[in-house]
Amino acid sequence: MLHLVLFxxxxxxxxxxxxxxxxxxxxxxxxxxxxxVMGSLAGEYLLLGAEFVAAIQxxxxxxxxxxxxxxxxxxxxxxxxxxxxxxxxxLLLGVPGMLIGSALxxxxxLERSPTPAVAAGALPGPPQTIAWLLFHxxxxxxxxxxxxxxxxxxxxxxxASPPATTKKES
Amino acid sequence: xxxxxxILVAVVKIVLxxxxxxxxxxxxxxxxxxxxxxxxxxWGPTRVGxxxxxxxxxxxxxxxxxxxxxxxxxxxxxxxxxxxxxxVFALTSIALIPVGxxxxxxxxxxxxxxxxxxxxxLIILGITSLGVYGVALAGWSSNSKYSLLGGLRxxxxxxxxxxxxxxxxxxVLILAGSFNLREIVDAQSGxxxxxxxxxxxxRWPPQIVGFLIYLTAAYAETNRLPFDLPEAETELVAGYHxxxxxxxFAMFFMAEYANMITVACLASLLFLGGWHGPVAGPAIVRxxxxxxxxGLRVFGFLFLYIWVRGTLPRFRYDQLMAFGWKFLLPLAxxxxxxxxxxxxxxx
Amino acid sequence: MVPLSCYLVLSGTLFxxxxxxxxxxxxxxxxxxxxxxxxNGANLSFVAFAAQWKALSGQIFVFFVMVVAAAEAAVGLxxxxxxxxxxxxxxxxxxxxxxx
Numbered sequence: 127m128l129h130l131v132l133f134x135x136x137x138x139x140x141x142x143x144x145x146x147x148x149x150x151x152x153x154x155x156x157x158x159x160x161x162x163v164m165g166s167l168a169g170e171y172l173l174l175g176a177e178f179v180a181a182i183q184x185x186x187x188x189x190x191x192x193x194x195x196x197x198x199x200x201x202x203x204x205x206x207x208x209x210x211x212x213x214x215x216x217l218l219l220g221v222p223g224m225l226i227g228s229a230l231x232x233x234x235x236l237e238r239s240p241t242p243a244v245a246a247g248a249l250p251g252p253p254q255t256i257a258w259l260l261f262h263x264x265x266x267x268x269x270x271x272x273x274x275x276x277x278x279x280x281x282x283x284x285x286a287s288p289p290a291t292t293k294k295e296s
Numbered sequence: 297x298x299x300x301x302x303i304l305v306a307v308v309k310i311v312l313x314x315x316x317x318x319x320x321x322x323x324x325x326x327x328x329x330x331x332x333x334x335x336x337x338x339w340g341p342t343r344v345g346x347x348x349x350x351x352x353x354x355x356x357x358x359x360x361x362x363x364x365x366x367x368x369x370x371x372x373x374x375x376x377x378x379x380x381x382x383x384v385f386a387l388t389s390i391a392l393i394p395v396g397x398x399x400x401x402x403x404x405x406x407x408x409x410x411x412x413x414x415x416x417x418l419i420i421l422g423i424t425s426l427g428v429y430g431v432a433l434a435g436w437s438s439n440s441k442y443s444l445l446g447g448l449r450x451x452x453x454x455x456x457x458x459x460x461x462x463x464x465x466x467x468v469l470i471l472a473g474s475f476n477l478r479e480i481v482d483a484q485s486g487x488x489x490x491x492x493x494x495x496x497x498x499r500w501p502p503q504i505v506g507f508l509i510y511l512t513a514a515y516a517e518t519n520r521l522p523f524d525l526p527e528a529e530t531e532l533v534a535g536y537h538x539x540x541x542x543x544x545f546a547m548f549f550m551a552e553y554a555n556m557i558t559v560a561c562l563a564s565l566l567f568l569g570g571w572h573g574p575v576a577g578p579a580i581v582r583x584x585x586x587x588x589x590x591g592l593r594v595f596g597f598l599f600l601y602i603w604v605r606g607t608l609p610r611f612r613y614d615q616l617m618a619f620g621w622k623f624l625l626p627l628a629x630x631x632x633x634x635x636x637x638x639x640x641x642x643x
Numbered sequence: 644m645v646p647l648s649c650y651l652v653l654s655g656t657l658f659x660x661x662x663x664x665x666x667x668x669x670x671x672x673x674x675x676x677x678x679x680x681x682x683n684g685a686n687l688s689f690v691a692f693a694a695q696w697k698a699l700s701g702q703i704f705v706f707f708v709m710v711v712a713a714a715e716a717a718v719g720l721x722x723x724x725x726x727x728x729x730x731x732x733x734x735x736x737x738x739x740x741x742x743x
Contacts, residue, residue: 133645137653144660144680153672153733154374154436160676161429163657167683170650174694179702181418183686185462186709189425190455191679191716193432197451198720199672200436200444202727207670208734216666228659235648235655242695243644249694251702253415253475259703271710278714285721288728 129245132173139166151206153199157192164188175250301404309410310391317390321553322352328602335606359546367438367539374437379540379547382430386551386558389423392416393561394478396571396587407478408587416477417469420562421462424517427555428454431519431536434548438539446535449525449613456620457516457523463628464509467635468496468566471503481570495569501638505631507567509624511600514559516620518552520601522608525616560597561590568593650691657684671726671733675719682712 143163147156164187171180260268326341326348333340341348366375394416396408413419428451435447472480486494496503516523527535537548564570573589575582611619657680664677686705693701723733730738 130645133649137649140653141656141660144657147673147676147680148660148664148667153670153676154433156673156676158374158429158433160680163680164683167687170653170687171690173645174650174690176690176693176702176705177415178418179690179705181415181422182706182709184422185418185425186713187679187683189422189428190458191713193425193428193451193455194716194720195672195676196429196432196436197448197455198723200432200448200451202672202724202733203444204670204672204733207668207673220663220666224659224663228655231655232652235651243646244650244691244694245644249697249699249702251693251699254473255699256702256706259699260706263700264703267707271707275710275714278717282717282721285718285725 129173133170136166136169136173139163140170153204153207154196157195157199160195161188161192164192174244178251178253178256305404305406306410309406313390313410314387317387317554317557318550320557321550322356324553324556324598325355325549326352327598328605331599331602332606335603356546359543362542364542364544367440369439370539371437371439374433375539376544378430378434378437379544379551380430381433382427382551383547383554385423385427385430386554389420389558390554390561392420392423392477393558393565394481394570395561395590399583409478412478413476415475417465417475417480417562417566420558424555424558425454425458427551430548430551434540435536438536440539442533442538443536446527446532446538449532450519450536453516453519453523453525453616453620456617457513457624460509460620460624460628461513461517463625463632464506464513465566466628466632467501467503467506470632470635470639471496471499471501477565477570481565481572484569485572493569493572495567497567501635503567503631503635505627506635507563509628509631510563510567512624513620514563515601515604516616518555518559520552520556521605522611523616524610525613556598556601557594560594560601563597564590564593647691647695651688654684654687654691657681657687660684669734669736671723671735671738672720674735675716675723679712679716682708 140163143159143161143166146159147163150156150159164183168180168183168188171177171183329351330340330348341351344350344354366372391410392413394407394409394412398405398407400406431454432447432451435443435445435450438444468480469475472483474480474483484493484495488494488498492498497507515521519525519527525535527537532538537545540548570593571586571590573586575585577585661677661679661681661684664680665674668674668677686708689701689704689708693699726738727733732738
């Protein structure tokens, strides 16, 4: 019972945040709604027992990636977005289509393919086991992603550094 | 323990912890004014009460009775939310910090912290990393250039130093093998040859490098001198809280000092053995002494904070960023690698 | 006890909101955030399936998704800054020439 109530509370937070992201015209309001979505998702992860994932979700997603977004919005002083004909077409065709599609998926999931119930804290993910998997079974993907991050850092530095430095060289 | 007892114990602990924290915040401000005064050859507060000891009370009264100005052209919802976000996250993290072992009061066994969580350290890091939003939103919603510059500087600085801060703790985590703060502290009990305490800064491999990185990064995380660029008053008026007055300003102020206390608590728990120290005497003294030793360490860190503030000049912003990314971060990674290598070779 | 399908429906809803945002939003930063929302929706199904099949690999994949999202955010925001520097707009409809 408590599990269901907690699930519904966090799910409400997620959906409200996601809808607010779409409804808000200013990017900073959208960014804050996304932070709410990520915080509520961390709650859902805790319900599923994935405590380490929940902690990392808050630290990395809410605490680092979204701060980066807010930082860029502040830096570029982004204003309210303007609507264009393209977005109206997308609004008229896309939203009904998406609603029909997701209703279909919901119906399929809830009615046609009964799934077993998941207990609260169904699969605890202690850091020791996750570390073993990450550095033993998934070592190669781990190393590849670390190279990916390195490339991303260098790319970001090159892209974001002002072009004035290249002028000085030439 | 039945449910009423549980709720009662929880409420008592929450009230005690918040009361202790807010008193500590108030008297850290007094200590800072007094110490910086003496460092600068002045007296500091002397008028209100003996040694100015009632000054925090007077300050609080002043903040409450000041007019709460909301400048025009601000983004009102965010302008009001920003100080609350700052203060809430600063106060929440104290819930996970243990200040002593288990105690038995009126037949109830309870740990000396609001709640014991397995992932305590990670959750504290997560909560403190959310505190950036308060500062960034304050800077943005004030719609003033000084605030915006302060907010931008703050968010960039806090995100940068958070990386070094997190990595400096990894050495201790490798040695302790746990995220649970209580287990980390209990691994540091006892002494070597009866003299040197088994704190992580004295262990092999020594975590003294990690400790120094943590200390430096913590100064930047809490926006204190020599890294107080977000509120550098000589260039930015007051940085992100330029447009705030009355209790809203006081909330930022309290959040800064509460964060200082959290960081000091973490430093003593992770590197300096938490509440462990010589314990002797009757039962009541035995129960109180660990908390006293813990408080003494936290006081030492706060003293160091204020001492550094009174001594060092401010960094330039590019120096701050270069220092964080080009010096502290590689050093922290080197510390992790060396510690991991030594532990791996030893086992 | 909550049926697994509830988690999947929530995950699908978040993903759908991300898709809608991607389509109707015209601010390049908000479009970027919609992508993050889709990734988050996918992450939830990973964790939910991990709980159902009692396999921790599902949780490991969330870490990889997070790392990729972080890398993507860093590069993407750098590109946004570079575009803003030359075009002085964040509206994707105004960035319709294949040159700077």
